[in-house]
Amino acid sequence: MENVSEAGFWQQRYERDSIGWDMGQVSPPLKAYIDQLPEGAKDQAILVAGAGNAYEVGYLHEQGFTNVTLVDFAPAPIEAFVKRYPDFPTEHLVCADFFSLSNEQYQFDWILEQTFFCAINPSRRDEYVQQMAKLLKPQGKLIGLLFDTDFGRDEPPFGGTKEEYQRRFDTHFDIEIMERSYNSHPARQGSELFIKLRAK
Numbered sequence: 338m339e340n341v342s343e344a345g346f347w348q349q350r351y352e353r354d355s356i357g358w359d360m361g362q363v364s365p366p367l368k369a370y371i372d373q374l375p376e377g378a379k380d381q382a383i384l385v386a387g388a389g390n391a392y393e394v395g396y397l398h399e400q401g402f403t404n405v406t407l408v409d410f411a412p413a414p415i416e417a418f419v420k421r422y423p424d425f426p427t428e429h430l431v432c433a434d435f436f437s438l439s440n441e442q443y444q445f446d447w448i449l450e451q452t453f454f455c456a457i458n459p460s461r462r463d464e465y466v467q468q469m470a471k472l473l474k475p476q477g478k479l480i481g482l483l484f485d486t487d488f489g490r491d492e493p494p495f496g497g498t499k500e501e502y503q504r505r506f507d508t509h510f511d512i513e514i515m516e517r518s519y520n521s522h523p524a525r526q527g528s529e530l531f532i533k534l535r536a537k
């Protein structure tokens with residue numbers, strides 16, 4: 338269990354191609370969210386945390402979003418991303434521990450969550466909430482998907498319930514949307530909550 342807080346755990350999963358979470362495509366609810374954003378949103382500062390193979394980052398880049406940052410502490414998926422998107426600005430590729438990012442260096446209009454929350458040790462969930470709030474500008478948003486299911490295992494993905502998420506996020510966020518996603522990838526149908534949370 339402690340391993341999940343170390344880059345080596347995840348790096349090894351990428352090296353062994355043991356990446357069952359990887360959908361190989363932009364997550365459909367997030368694509369739908371991105372597609373309805375106005376043209377004026379394209380210069381907003383966006384973070385994709387625990388981005389892995391970063392299909393959402395690639396999609397945002399393809400759609401003309403100019404200020405997208407990716408963070409992941411495993412180098413392998415970032416190296417793979419660079420091969421797929423050689424024109425992506427390297428200064429926006431951050432190979433670092435999400436929890437070590439400083440809000441003096443980074444402030445975002447919105448942050449995208451996609452199978453990152455479920456990858457961290459559940460004992461760090463409050464720390465995750467605080468760090469997300471710190472990295473957002475005032476009124477910034479955390480947008481994404483959380484598993485609405487208990488996997489009952491001592492390894493990622495770590496699931497949870499809507500009640501738990503409401504209680505944890507309520508400390509730093511106004512919960513604008515937290516509801517069952519209707520357009521999830523078929524493999525995740527009925528097991529995801531779409532969230533739109535605004536930093537208090």
Ligand SMILES: C[S@@+](CC[C@H](N)C(=O)[O-])C[C@H]1O[C@@H](n2cnc3c(N)ncnc32)[C@H](O)[C@@H]1O
Pocket residue numbers: 341342344347348358359360386387388389390391408409410411414433434435436451452453456457
């Ligand atoms: C389950 S994978 C999900 C990857 C991607 N979001 C996706 O949906 O395909 C979790 C990712 O979070 C990264 N990660 C886990 N803990 C991290 C941390 N503390 N800082 C940065 N990245 C982290 C892992 O390296 C891994 O790429």
